[in-house]
Amino acid sequence: MSTAIEMSGILAHYDTLGATRAAIERLREAGHTDFDVFSPFPAPELEEAMGIESSPVRRWALIGGITGFTTATALTGLTALAYPLVTQGKPILSWPAFFVIMFEMTILFTGLFGFAGVLFHTHRSRKQLSAGYREVFSVDRFGVYLQDVGASLSEIEKLLQDTGAIEIEEVAA
Amino acid sequence: MATAEIEVPREALPTLEQANDDISRPIYAPSWRYYLLLAICGVGILAGGTAWAIQVKNGIGMAGINNPVSWGVYIVTFVFWVGIAHSGTLISAVLYLTRSGWRTTINRAAEAMTIFAVMTAGLFPLIHLGRVWYFYYLVPYPSTRLLWPNFRSPLVWDMFAIGTYFTISLVFWYLGLIPDLAVLRDKFTGVKKKVYGTLALGWQGSVKDWSHYRRLYLYLAGIATPLVLSVHSVVSWDFAMGIVPGWHSTIFAPYFVAGAIFSGVAMVITIMIPLRWAFGLEKYITKYHFDNMAKLLLFTSLIVGYAYALEFFLAWWSNDPIEKESFAWRAYGFYAGPFWIMVFCNVVVPMSLWFKRTRNSLAALFAVTIFVNIGMWYERFVIIVTSLAHEYEPGGWGIYVPSTTEILILIGSFAWFFFWFLLFSRTLPVISIAEVKEHLAHEHEHGH
Structure with missing residues (x-):
């Protein structure tokens, strides 16, 4: 972000799930919603504390599944009609046999669309990592990062300290 | 990802940082033994590749298959x-999906095995085809002759099932790897950092990202479960759809799926024992994991044994x-040898797993799985x-x-x-680091 005013963010390190969760809850109580939390492993309790309810990936997967099923239905049905040759004594449109293809393609598209969804929602064409990211966050620490704290810097710093941050740093955004 | 118990003695619980280091230590630390194994695999690939090349040059007559046994x-x-x-x-x-927490430390290697096994399996229809360059006839594409696959x-x-299986397994495996690739990115410097960083797709473990990750992980588990059942069912229908005696049976799909799980678990144990040691x-990866896998092996062995007996019963019952x-003829004819090897390896030998002593001895367990691999x-x-050798007309037997x-x-x-597996074992974490950490963190904080 290249704005004229240098904004400053604040980053707190935590070493337990409990403390991180407490910090998130306190920040939300104080009316802060625009912050990021880094975790070295999947932590449903942190998602809950942040108020994340559902991921849009579910819609990607659903659309993928429907697309796959439709594509396979069209592929098998239309190609059979395009070259209507009776084989194996079966009707031209042999749906029970075609269902195998429809089943497999539904699964294939669900998985691929879902993966595209994850890439879309996590990657966001980000060329480099967030300014608040530290390498210890992939080892054993949690990070709570507020990108733009403005005037309330000291107040937030105290809040983070109270919740048991083991390290606090200021980050130039 | 599941947080169920893994029975590790409390005092032996590593910290998150130790887990990070322990699991990523073998990466890029190859010894001469590793290169020796890699070279042995190289020789094997060369031998097989040469044989295939000669077959492509001279024709499918190089293989023993002919009428009536055209599948060998x-x-x-x-x-x-x-x-x-x-x-x-x-x-x-x-x-x-069943929240069996003990999978945490073995799933990554087992998934890698899946991918490499499908890569190996996928070669065989091509090899069997003889004129390998015609394989694209199976692909639905708008050809100038307006011909489509049947x-x-x-x-x-089969092509759709195996293709989907490979793709979904790869996506599942890669999704699980992304957080671990970020660990390696943060651990290494220079070119390795660049490579792992590119593969990690900018992963930074943000809780929002984890929510997308967890959602897809759950969905992939949900769709992979019916998929895995469908794949070997479809393979079994390659046979069951034919009116060949011994093939044309409705039990084939569950029979093949049980057999597949049986052989797969055996191979996981065969690979995990030396891997854990090396x-x-x-x-x-504790004895608890091997004990659980051994029970799974015993259970599937019973299903497979039941299916063998049922096939004979159905033949008798059909009159x-x-x-x-x-x-x-299968049991007492020309191929009685292979038949009784099959029964001994898949039904008799695994019965030793009823005893805790066998399940807890890695040497004994390893030996049992070798028998199962051969038997399957x-x-x-x-x-x-x-x-195929003994169909309807005695004049057509061969x-x-x-x-x-x-x-x-x-x-x-x-x-x-094994070549692919060796490459994997030295370039990627063989255990899911993020999942182990999740488990350890809960153990450390809640102490249960």
């Missing part, structure tokens, strides 16, 4: 490797003289070859013996599989 070692080995592939998905998807054919179903991962003759190859040989070309390609396939 290639199809046997194809089914064998597809079967091996099944346990990876079983362990990563089915055990995830979607009523089990062989076309990489010093005793803290993470069809052709069926009855086919099964009598023979199972497919017995099903495929004995049925004997098939594998040729040197086929044997060399079979050996080459093992070399190819």
Whole structure:
């Protein structure tokens, strides 16, 4: 972000799930919603504390599944009609046999669309990592990062300290 | 990801940082033994590759297959490797959905095994094709002759099933790897950092990102479970759709799926025992894991044994003289040797797993799984070859013996599989670091 005013963010390190969760809850109580939390492993309790309810990936997967099923239905049905040759004594449109293809393609598209969804929602064409990211966050620490704290810097710093941050740093955004 | 218990003694619990280091230590630390193993695999691949090249040059006559046994070692080995592939998905998807926490430390290697086994299996229809350059006939594309694949054919179903299975397994495996690739990115410097950083796709473990990750992980587990059942069912229909005695049976789909899980679990144990030892991962892959896998092996062995007995019962019950003759010949005819090897390896030997002593002795367990690996190859040989060799007309009966070309390609396939696995074991974490950390963090904080 290249704005004229240098904004400053604040980053707190935590070493337990409990403390991180407490910090998130306190920040939300104080009316802060625009912050990021880094975790070295999947932590449903942190998602809950942040108020994340559902991921849009579910819609990607659903659309993928429907697309796959439709594509396979069209592929098998239309190609059979395009070259209507009776084989194996079966009707031209042999749906029970075609269902195998429809089943497999539904699964294939669900998985691929879902993966595209994850890439879309996590990657966001980000060329480099967030300014608040530290390498210890992939080892054993949690990070709570507020990108733009403005005037309330000291107040937030105290809040983070109270919740048991083991390290606090200021980050130039 | 599941947070259920892994029974590690409390005092032996590593910290998150230790887990990080322990699991990523073997990466890029190869010894001369590693290169020796890699070289052995290289020789095997070269032998198999040369045999294939000669077959492509001279024609499919280099293989022993002919009328009436037109499906031989290639199809046997194809089914064998597809079967091996099944346990990876079983362990990563089915055990995830059932919240069996003990899968945490073995799922990554089992998933890798799935991918490499499918890569191996996928070669065999091409090898069997003889004129390998015509494989694209199976692909639905708008050709100038307006010809499309016959979607009523089990062989076309097979291509869709195996193709989907490979793709979904790869996505599942890669999704699980992304957080671990970020760990490696942060650990290494220079070119390695760049490579792992690119592969990690900018992962930074943001809680919002984890929510997308967890959602897709759950969905992939959900769709991989019916998929894994469908794949070996479709493979079994390659046989069951034919009116060949010994094949045309409705029990084939569950019979094949149980057999696939049986052989796959055996291969996981065969690989995990030396891997754990070589990489010093005793803290993470414990006897508890092997005990559980051994029980799974015993359970599937019972299903497979039941299916063997049921096939004979159904042949007798049908009162069809052709069926009855086919099964009598299977057990007492020319191929009685392979048949009884199959029964001994898959039904008799695994019975030793009823005893805790066998399940807890890694040496004994390793030996049992070797028997199962051999037995399951023979199972497919017995099903495929004995049925084709002894169909309806006595005038059409015949004997098939594998040729040197086929044997060399079979050996080459093992070399190819282990080659990929060796490469994987030194470039990527063989245990899911993020999942182990999740488990350890809960153990440390809540102490249960």
